[in-house]
Amino acid sequence: MVRQRRPTITDVARAAGVSKGAVSFALNGRPGVAEETRQRILAAAKELGWTPSHRARALSASRAFAVGLVLARPPELLGVDPFFPAFIAGVERVLAERNQALVLQVVTSQRAEEDGYRRLAADGRVDGVFLLDLRVADPRIALLKQLRLPAVTLGRPDVASPFPAVLVDDRPGITAAVSHLVELGHRHVAHVAGPEHFLHGAARRDAWEGALRAAGLPPGPCVPSDFSAAGGARATRQLLDLADPPSAIIYANDLMAMAGMAVARERGIDVPGGLSVTGFDDTELAAHLSPALTSVRTDPSGWGGVAARTLLDLIDGDGVADVEMPPAQLVVRASTAAPPPTPHQAP
Amino acid sequence: MVRQRRPTITDVARAAGVSKGAVSFALNGRPGVAEETRQRILAAAKELGWTPSHRARALSASRAFAVGLVLARPPELLGVDPFFPAFIAGVERVLAERNQALVLQVVTSQRAEEDGYRRLAADGRVDGVFLLDLRVADPRIALLKQLRLPAVTLGRPDVASPFPAVLVDDRPGITAAVSHLVELGHRHVAHVAGPEHFLHGAARRDAWEGALRAAGLPPGPCVPSDFSAAGGARATRQLLDLADPPSAIIYANDLMAMAGMAVARERGIDVPGGLSVTGFDDTELAAHLSPALTSVRTDPSGWGGVAARTLLDLIDGDGVADVEMPPAQLVVRASTAAPPPTPHQAP
DNA sequence: TTGTACGCGTTATCAG
C-alpha cells in the first residue's frame, strides 16, 4: 500500500510494454508514436501516478526552469518598500502558468548582491534574472553579460545593454505633480530625491527639474535622501530650515512624504495650508492619512508580469523587444492646495 | 580560448589520472584517497575551473538544496506588510552560508496557497518549507504531512503538528501596551484586531483581553479587521461612533494604527490628548509620525534566521526542538498619554 | 582506489 519510490518513465514503459524513449515521446506529445500506443502510454502513466521528475529534466535539459531575483536593500528599508512584494506577485502569476519557480535572494549590500548573481549563475540555479533598481553606470550589466545569464532590466540602463528592458517611466507622474502644484499657484517647489545613484531616483529628479523649467520657474532646492522615513524627515527639516523655505515638496516616495508631513506638523506648519506635499508609489496608506496624500500611482505588479513574460521568452530564445509600460499617473488628494500668501515676495 | 562546456569530474579525473570516484572523494574531503593524490586532484580541478554541478548533485542526492516559502496575501496588503521582507532577509543570511536557495511563491488566495505547496512538493523544488501566518485549525499542517514535506512553523499551531516551531510570542508586547495604558489611567481600552482566523491575530486579541481582565477592567470593544489601512480606518470609525467611545485603542499592526490616527485627526480628536493609540510591528515610519507611534517591536529578521537554521537541521535529519524567541517589546512614544477627563463618568 | 550502477528524462541513431 505504501508507494515508496515515485514512478519513473521506466516504470511507465514497462507497464505499457514499450521503451523509455517511446514514453518520453508520448508524454511530450511529439510525433513518432502511433496514436493507439500513445493512449496506452498515457493511461499507464496516469494509473501509476507518474509525474515528471523536475530534477532529471533539469539535468538533462541543462535548464533550471527557474528565474532569479536578487534584491539589495539596506536593512532599515527592508520592510517598507511597497514595490517589491507587488512586483514579485506579478512575476509569480506568470511563472505559475509556465511552471517556473522564482529563486529569491535578499541581501543588504551591493557587494553581496553581485555575489548573489554569481552564485545563482555558478550553481545554475536559474535560467535568467531580473535586474531592478538600475544604477548609474550599473556594473551588473557587464557582470550578467560575463556570466552569460539572460536578464531583463526594469527601466532602460544608461550603459549599453544586451538585455531587453521593461520601460517604466516615472517622469510623467512627477511632471503631473509639478504641473498640479504650479497650477495651484506654487512657485517654489522643492524635491526630496531618492539616492542619486539610482536611475529611477535621477529620473524623478530630472522630471521635477524639467517640469519646473518648462513652467518658467527656477528649480527649488533638491535634497537627495535615501527613501527611508528617517531620511525623509531629515531632508524635510533641512528644507524648512532654509531662509526661503519651499511652499511645496515633491518626495520621491510616499514613505519620505509621510515623514515629511509629520515634520511639518511638529513645526506647526499646516499641510496643505502652509505646505503642499506629494508622494510617489501611492501606497495603500497614502489614501488613509490625514490629510490624504497626493501621490503618483505606479503598477509594480503589472511590471512584474510583463518582466516575467519577457524574461521567459528571452530564455526560450524567442525574439524579444523592449516593452513600454503605461506612464505613472498622479492621484490628487488632500495634501496639496494653493500656497499661503508669501509676504516677503509681495511686490 | 572559448570554454564551451563546463568541466565535469570526469574531466578532472582524466586530468589527474585517476577515477571519477576518487575525484568525488577528494573534492568532498572524505577519507579514501592518499593525501598526495588528493592534492593532485584538487590542483587539476582548480586548473580546469571545475565547479560542482548543482543539477547533477540534486538528481543524484534526490535533494533540491532549496527551501520554499509560499506567501498568501490579498493584493491590497502585498506592499504594506513589513514582516515578510525582513523575515526573508533573515532566512537568506542563513541560506547563503549553507549554499541553499529560497524558492518563493507569492499568491493572493488560500486556494492558490495550497496549490503552491503541492507544486513545490510535486516538482521536488524544495526540501522543506516555512509555514507562516498560522491559521485556526490550519489545514496546511495536514497537507504538508501528507506531502511528506518537512516544515517549520512560525508560532505553535493549535492542532497537533509533527513540525518544529519557532515560538514567537506577541502577547507580552500587547500585555505591556495594555499595562502602559492602564498605568496612564485608561479604563476603556479598545482593540482593532487582525483577521480572527489567524493565530497571531487571535493571540494579540487574547492578550489584550487577558491583560485588561488582569487589571480588573472590563475588556472594551474589539473590532476585527484585516491589517489594511482601509480596514483600520473603518474599525476606528466604528469605535469612535460608539456612545461610549474608548479612550485608547490597541491596534494589531502599525498600518491600522496609522490609519486610525488619521481618522481621529479628521474628527478633531487629538492624539494622544483625546485618544491614545498603539501599533504593532514598530515599522520604520512609526517613529517618524506626528505624534510618533507607540508600538510593539518584533524581530522578523531574527525569526527568519532561526527558522531557516531549524528547517535546514530538520532536513539534514538532525534532531530539532522548538525554539523560543524573546518576547516582543513595547516601544513607548508620543501617541499614548493620560486619558482626557470623562465628564459622564464623574461620580 | 577503481569500476560501475544509479538517479531519470531527453534525444540521436538505427532497425523494422
Added chain:
DNA sequence: CTGATAACGCGTACAA
C-alpha cells in the same frame, strides 16, 4: 512511419 536501443548530463555510492 513506428519504436527500440543507447548515449548523455554529472555526481554519488558501493562492490570489487
